[in-house]
Amino acid sequence: xxxxxxxxxxxxxxxxxxxxxxxxxxxxxxxxxxxxxxxxxxxxxxxxxxxxxxxxxxxxxxxxxxxxxxxxxxxxxxxxxxxxxxxxxxxxxxxxxxxxxxxxxxxxxxxxxxxxxxxxxxxxxxxxxxxxxxxxxxxxxxxxxxxxxxxxxxxxxxxxxxxxxxxxxxxxxxxxxxxxxxxxxxxxxxxxxxxxxxxxxxxxxxxxxxxxx
Numbered sequence: 001x002x003x004x005x006x007x008x009x010x011x012x013x014x015x016x017x018x019x020x021x022x023x024x025x026x027x028x029x030x031x032x033x034x035x036x037x038x039x040x041x042x043x044x045x046x047x048x049x050x051x052x053x054x055x056x057x058x059x060x061x062x063x064x065x066x067x068x069x070x071x072x073x074x075x076x077x078x079x080x081x082x083x084x085x086x087x088x089x090x091x092x093x094x095x096x097x098x099x100x101x102x103x104x105x106x107x108x109x110x111x112x113x114x115x116x117x118x119x120x121x122x123x124x125x126x127x128x129x130x131x132x133x134x135x136x137x138x139x140x141x142x143x144x145x146x147x148x149x150x151x152x153x154x155x156x157x158x159x160x161x162x163x164x165x166x167x168x169x170x171x172x173x174x175x176x177x178x179x180x181x182x183x184x185x186x187x188x189x190x191x192x193x194x195x196x197x198x199x200x201x202x203x204x205x206x207x208x209x210x211x212x213x
Contacts, residue, residue: 014058015051016119017128017211018065022046024207028187031201032194034091041072041102043205048175049111059120059183063113063130071186071205072104077194079103079143079159080152087159089194098147101189107136107164128211130170134181138162159192162187166202170209179209 024043027037045088047067054060076092078101113132120126141160145152166183183203192199 007073008206009034012164014121015053016061016117016213017049017115017130018051019048019212020046020067020209022048022207022209024071024179024205026073027204027206028073028075029183029204030186031075032077032091032112032197032199033092035075035077035194035201037073037075038095038144039100039102041073041075043069043071043207044063045069045109045209046112047109049113051115059117060117061115061117063111063115063132065111067111068107069109069136070104070106070167072102073203074100074102076101077103077199078145079154079157080145081154086156087154087192089091089142089192089199092147093196097149098145100146102121103141103143103160105138105141105160105164109134109136111168113168113170125174127173128170128177130168134166134168138164155187159189161187161189172209175210176207177211181205 020044026041026043047062048063049065052062066205078090078092080088111134113130114132117128118126141157143154166181169180171178186200186202188199
């Protein structure tokens with residue numbers, strides 16, 4: 001009797017890496033003189049990207065998605081709110097005089113990626129290089145200080161840019177993927193001034209990103 005051959009047809013409409021979550025170490029670039037970071041400045045990221053292959057092999061794709069991130073920046077730049085409603089900026093010279101001083105924000109993000117991977121229909125461990133652009137809208141922000149001069153906690157600071165955007169890169173194999181975000185605009189607006197100069201700090205985030213179907 002003829003042996004029945006099982007159906008081995010593979011779905012050629014597969015998509016890759018549509019959910020993501022990650023953790024980053026957040027750096028401040030273009031800092032004013034004597035502004036220093038301290039402690040661990042962390043970022044947490046998660047979201048969904050619609051994977052849209054653009055070739056027959058389906059190893060090239062465009063990804064467009066929606067995500068959320070929360071970020072903190074621990075540093076020695078003290079922000080205080082004046083009675084006029086404006087903000088004053090000064091450098092804390094001695095780290096022993098405060099327990100915490102940081103800026104944080106929560107961002108809704110729209111990532112756009114060009115994706116290359118070495119995957120096949122049946123291979124779930126593969127190399128990937130995802131490069132792209134990310135646009136973010138800050139839904140809330142906060143400046144917090146805990147120290148000898150008192151405790152300050154200001155939310156929704158007008159001097160913090162409500163739009164953040166920059167370049168992204170994800171490179172890795174299987175579970176472990178290096179991730180980087182390079183901000184193209186300043187964390188603060190031109191109204192934020194220290195010693196007569198605008199505080200034109202931008203951000204660099206480096207860490208690990210994990211992708212799921």
